[in-house]
Amino acid sequence: MEFALLAQQLFNTPLAIHPRKAEIAIAALAEQLGITQLARMDGSLVPAAMEDDEEFVSSPSRSRRTDPGYDLIGGLGLIPVTGTLAQKTRSLRPYSGMTGYDGIRQSFLTAMCDDDVKMPVFDLSSGGGAIAGLFDLVDTIYEARGTKPIAAILSESAYSAAYVLASAVDPGRVFVPRTGGTGSNGVICMHLDMAEAYSKAGLKVTFITSEGADRKTDGHSEIPLSDAAYAAIKADVDAMGDLLHETVGRNRGLAASAVRGQKAATFMGAAGVAAGLADAVMAPDAALRALLAEVA
Numbered sequence: 491m492e493f494a495l496l497a498q499q500l501f502n503t504p505l506a507i508h509p510r511k512a513e514i515a516i517a518a519l520a521e522q523l524g525i526t527q528l529a530r531m532d533g534s535l536v537p538a539a540m541e542d543d544e545e546f547v548s549s550p551s552r553s554r555r556t557d558p559g560y561d562l563i564g565g566l567g568l569i570p571v572t573g574t575l576a577q578k579t580r581s582l583r584p585y586s587g588m589t590g591y592d593g594i595r596q597s598f599l600t601a602m603c604d605d606d607v608k609m610p611v612f613d614l615s616s617g618g619g620a621i622a623g624l625f626d627l628v629d630t631i632y633e634a635r636g637t638k639p640i641a642a643i644l645s646e647s648a649y650s651a652a653y654v655l656a657s658a659v660d661p662g663r664v665f666v667p668r669t670g671g672t673g674s675n676g677v678i679c680m681h682l683d684m685a686e687a688y689s690k691a692g693l694k695v696t697f698i699t700s701e702g703a704d705r706k707t708d709g710h711s712e713i714p715l716s717d718a719a720y721a722a723i724k725a726d727v728d729a730m731g732d733l734l735h736e737t738v739g740r741n742r743g744l745a746a747s748a749v750r751g752q753k754a755a756t757f758m759g760a761a762g763v764a765a766g767l768a769d770a771v772m773a774p775d776a777a778l779r780a781l782l783a784e785v786a
Contacts, residue, residue: 501711504677504730506624506651507574508756511532534663559583559597565608565785566778567601575619575651589616592622594655595630602634608785609697612642612659613774618650621677621730625737631658634715634739640665641781645774647671653767654734657741664768665778672762674755675738677731679723682711742766 560567569595573585579590582597594612601610616684631640641663642648642656649672654675656664666672682785688695695712706720732746741745744766752765762768772780 491703493633494586497709504621504679504727505617506621506675506677506734508674516567529707546600557582558600559593560601560607560610562604562606563778563781565606566781567597567604567607568609568613568778569597569601569610569651570613571655572613572615574712575616575624575655577620577623588619591620591627593628598631598634602638605636609639609641611640611781612656613779614642614644614648614652614656615646616648616652617673618649621734624651624654625733628654628658628737631655635660639784641665643774643777643781644670644672644768645652647756650754651676652670654738656739657738658768661743663781665770665772665774665780666759666762667773668759670758670762670769671758672767673752673756673765674754675734676750677727677734680707681715681716681723684711685714688698688712690764700716704712739765756770 518552558567560569562568570584571589573587573589576588576590578592579585581590582593583589598610601607629638634640640659642659642665644664644666646654648656648666649671653672656672662696664672685695697707697710697713699706705722706721707713709715731750735746735749738744738749742749748766757765758768762772763771769775
């Protein structure tokens, strides 16, 4: 069930994720899909599943009845957001290399209502993830501005969907380390065409659809992607991209065209500040001390 759920959230659905993180996520599913090795467009091989990414190490979750989903540090409610972002997981905290928008929402709202939390702070280290559920969560954070100060500390990077989340905090409170990254503000959708592989294996898949359901098979991996199906998916991806650019622009006081003009590039450290995506270059521990001084 977990494999099916993860595969459903990766294929034939718009994603806002850094290309390297997408590679690792796909590599994690390769064996179960019958794929022995993945290669990039330049011919280089993709590393074995999860081996090169510490974000995929499972972390034990505490009891939901006692764990609010954040750590209270001197008035700061530190909300961990790491690994691939998914619409829903089974934990308030990062779990098995993923963090769920449902858990982030619950942790954030709890922190907002906790009198001991003077400032919710997102501790972000993520290459992004699913579009589904992202913008509703980001709007919740954005609309909470002014109730309590809200900040984001990148340790080390926040790309794509993770950056959209970071952009929702208060202006002036996005901190990035000098080797950390921001950006990758775009949407991608992956389609896996298994038709040739099935043919070579002597298998043929026939879809039988009801009368008038001509588009019912759009995007299925068992058949090649038709021009009409590609155009329909592309339209959805473009619409999601427009929403992403408009949301980041609203959150950061930038024109949507300026965000789009970045062409989903990534920016390291000070370059992200210059691009308007971050506010200060600061090591995570230094940023934490600065925020602690602010709420003292």
